[in-house]
Amino acid sequence: MLNKLQQLGAATIGTIQGLGRASLMLFGALWGRPRPVKAWPLYVKQFYVVGVLSLLIILVSGLFIGMVLALQGYTVLAKFGAEQMLGPLVALSLLRELGPVVTALLFAGRAGSALTAEIGLMKATEQLSSMEMMAVDPLRRIIAPRFWAGVICMPLLALIFNAVGILGGHLVGVDWLGVDGGGYWSAMQANVDFYDDIVNGIIKSAVFAFIVTVIALHKGFDAIPTSEGISQATTQTVVTASLAVLGFDFILTAVMFGG
């Protein structure tokens, strides 16, 4: 019993210490005078690595999730003769929930794990230390561009995911199952609210982007500099970020749509 309590205490202290270190890392990375001219190429590169290279998985997943939603939705809606509501069903599911959440989960697996492994390996090969000794702050040089790339790209990826998903829904619902095309779009237009649905979805996505990116960067920066340590850190990034996204999704959904 006492042992269990001790373990719980140690785990809690460990988590709080981790949060503290993550905050310090973020503060160190973002605080200070920006140097746009020198930093610009670094940011462009990270936007490409984190954002553009994640596009394929986001496009394919978005398309298939939209198609599945339409297929599943149609069978239920058809029972009530409400096929014309397929557009809003697909759009609302994606905008409010699936777009931000699935993008965040895919992003954690695709870009988050890569960020952790990259930074962990830089640490293990003393690249971060040597940078520090050359009077170049690794937080500003390595962490900051990756942070902004993650935080800005992920909401954009979620929007692309939504758009492709809606097209996928159209492909299955209208082109295959024969729902009226005009009805698909007009019912969607009538039922989707810009602020309640689209903006709230973007806010969710921005929160998830922050969570996933910070977890990925922190786990890499804090990794034990051995091959085992890096593999552990990479796994932890995916697991912790995914659970955090799902947990925060519930909280945000409760606040935004809960009543």
Place this chain on the structure above:
Amino acid sequence: MVDIQNLTFRRGERVIYDNMSMQFSRGKVTAIMGPSGIGKTTLLRLIGGQLKPDSGSIVFDGANIPTLKRHELYQARKKMSMLFQSGALFTEMSVFDNVAFPIREHTRLPEAIIRMMVLMKLEAVGLRGARDLMPSELSGGMARRAALARAIALDPQLIMYDEPFAGQDPISMGVIVRLIKSLNDALGMTSIVVSHDVTEVMSIADYVYIVAERKVIGHGTPAQLLQHESPLVQQFLQGQADGPVPFHFKAADYAQELMEMKG
């Protein structure tokens, strides 16, 4: 150039250095030798301000490193340089860009001048022809030489070498020994070499500190050290397997332990 006084450093409960003092003279090659695991690299990190001592002062060029504010520390680091054991080249950049990195970060020189500076540094380490290679395409010795070119890119006043000879074949070892000495003499730098390769270090060092058991156990010029009366110093310099530093890690009685297994 660097003056360490009464340095104490602990890692958790373990004392690494206990009230240790050392001086490194300007323009000289000073070596720190000692058995593995006594924290020689830690000492370089303390001088570089990457670690903070529990007590004592580390004065570099008039500034006490542990008390410096962040931006002051970064200013001090511009005057020093460190060659890491692994080389620590940036893997996503070519050799040329690696050497150009500190110049591009800290100066606003036009690219033509940067190119000239980089080629000069690469020529000094014999790697001008390898400028377009990536670090993964270099052998261990070449990587260390490329890292050396990067370390001297901004002509630092102090350069610290962390185990520069470890894992090198005799030829590249000879090359690095010659480079350390010639760079030190030609550029007037102060060099600190951490190593346990006795022969190589003794051949280039002006002054040597031998560190063991948390403190300096012997120091002097290589000639003085060879005459040192301490048995520990002699064991280390002559590479004897057993002596004041025992061959065996602390263990229970051998015969008794064998009998226990039998039972």
